[in-house]
Amino acid sequence: MDKIRLGKTELMVTRTAMGCLPIQRTDMEMAKRILRKAFDNGINFFDTAIRYTDSEEKLGAALGDVREQYILATKTPAKTKQDALADVHKTLERTRSTYVDLYQIHNYTGDIAAFDDPNSAYAGLLEAKEQGLVRHIGITSHVPAVAKAAILSGKFETLQFPFNYLSGALEDELIALCKEHDMGFIAMKALSGGMVGSVPATFAYIRQYDNVVPIFGIQHEWELDEFLALDKNPPTVDEEMLALFEKDKKELGSEFCRACGYCMPCPVGINIPTSGRVHLLATRSPYQRFLTPEFMEQQMRVEQCLHCNQCASRCPYGLDTPTMLAHQHEKFMAWYEEHKHEAK
Ligand code: SF4
Numbered sequence: 001m002d003k004i005r006l007g008k009t010e011l012m013v014t015r016t017a018m019g020c021l022p023i024q025r026t027d028m029e030m031a032k033r034i035l036r037k038a039f040d041n042g043i044n045f046f047d048t049a050i051r052y053t054d055s056e057e058k059l060g061a062a063l064g065d066v067r068e069q070y071i072l073a074t075k076t077p078a079k080t081k082q083d084a085l086a087d088v089h090k091t092l093e094r095t096r097s098t099y100v101d102l103y104q105i106h107n108y109t110g111d112i113a114a115f116d117d118p119n120s121a122y123a124g125l126l127e128a129k130e131q132g133l134v135r136h137i138g139i140t141s142h143v144p145a146v147a148k149a150a151i152l153s154g155k156f157e158t159l160q161f162p163f164n165y166l167s168g169a170l171e172d173e174l175i176a177l178c179k180e181h182d183m184g185f186i187a188m189k190a191l192s193g194g195m196v197g198s199v200p201a202t203f204a205y206i207r208q209y210d211n212v213v214p215i216f217g218i219q220h221e222w223e224l225d226e227f228l229a230l231d232k233n234p235p236t237v238d239e240e241m242l243a244l245f246e247k248d249k250k251e252l253g254s255e256f257c258r259a260c261g262y263c264m265p266c267p268v269g270i271n272i273p274t275s276g277r278v279h280l281l282a283t284r285s286p287y288q289r290f291l292t293p294e295f296m297e298q299q300m301r302v303e304q305c306l307h308c309n310q311c312a313s314r315c316p317y318g319l320d321t322p323t324m325l326a327h328q329h330e331k332f333m334a335w336y337e338e339h340k341h342e343a344k
């Protein structure tokens with residue numbers, strides 16, 4: 001498989017990499033089968049997170065015996081040095097590893113200067129690096145300004161950020177900046193949580209960027225087979241795809257929520273990053289939590305939206321937030337009707 005250098009980490013990662021969030025929804029035997037098949041067919045880069053319930057354990061069970069032959073990336077949401085160090089040890093145990101290739105600060109939205117604090121999560125990762133438990137430190141964010149500050153800080157070797165053919169100038173600027181600072185750019189939400197319809201077109205679009213590695217979220221074996229086939233015969237962007245990019249950008253671009261939370265707070269208490277993707281979340285991640293009365297009480301606030309547009313005016317991606325919420329809510333309610341009998 002074709003590989004690219006992940007910036008100054010010098011890690012050579014396959015250009016088809018695997019995001020391990022969706023395997024939370026797969027039972028252990030099937031998850032092991034998919035992960036092993038991905039590895040046996042040449043994929044060498046697997047990205048997971050402490051927060052993805054049993055995803056790290058599944059990686060450990062599937063690939064523990066070949067640990068040194070693949071590149072492991074994970075993430076911590078820890079806020080303190082102590083918690084970050086505890087997470088590193090948890091990952092090592094779960095993944096049956098003695099080191100993690102890339103440990104990332106997960107979904108950071110705050111001030112990058114906070115990482116100068118000797119008690120910060122970043123300090124914890126630095127200490128783990130000194131101890132040889134972690135080889136490289138990266139960051140993931142959904143907020144352009146935070147991502148830019150992270151690149152300019154010189155503290156990180158990789159940036160993970162939402163990127164696909166619905167993206168625009170903001171993301172292009174970050175990719176160029178990563179190149180300039182010799183940082184690896186890892187593309188999350190490559191399929192926008194299932195929103196973009198054409199996998200070959202997405203694949204071809206991202207391959208145009210020689211410093212970007214997409215982590216494709218894979219839950220089913222047939223999805224893996226599709227990516228393996230595409231990697232064998234990589235498509236290139238053609239006229240038909242260009243037309244599709246244009247069309248989807250017009251139709252779907254206004255609903256590609258990156259979950260950055262910049263639009264908050266909402267005067268009626270709508271949780272916009274969750275409700276703005278609620279149908280995608282319920283159909284792509286473990287869904288029991290979306291069936292609880294507490295969650296439904298929160299979700300139903302969407303019906304009280306004042307259409308004041310405060311959220312839209314704050315969204316760095318220029319999304320029509322109230323319309324997006326209404327669309328997701330409508331699709332979610334149809335899904336909820338079908339699944340409510342499964343509530344525990
Ligand atoms: S438009 Fe609706 S969702 Fe947005 S801030 Fe106003 S009430 Fe909240």
Ligand code: SF4
Pocket residue numbers: 256257258259260261262263264272273276314315316317318319321
């Ligand atoms: S609507 Fe915009 S600001 Fe709000 S979470 Fe989504 S991308 Fe971020």
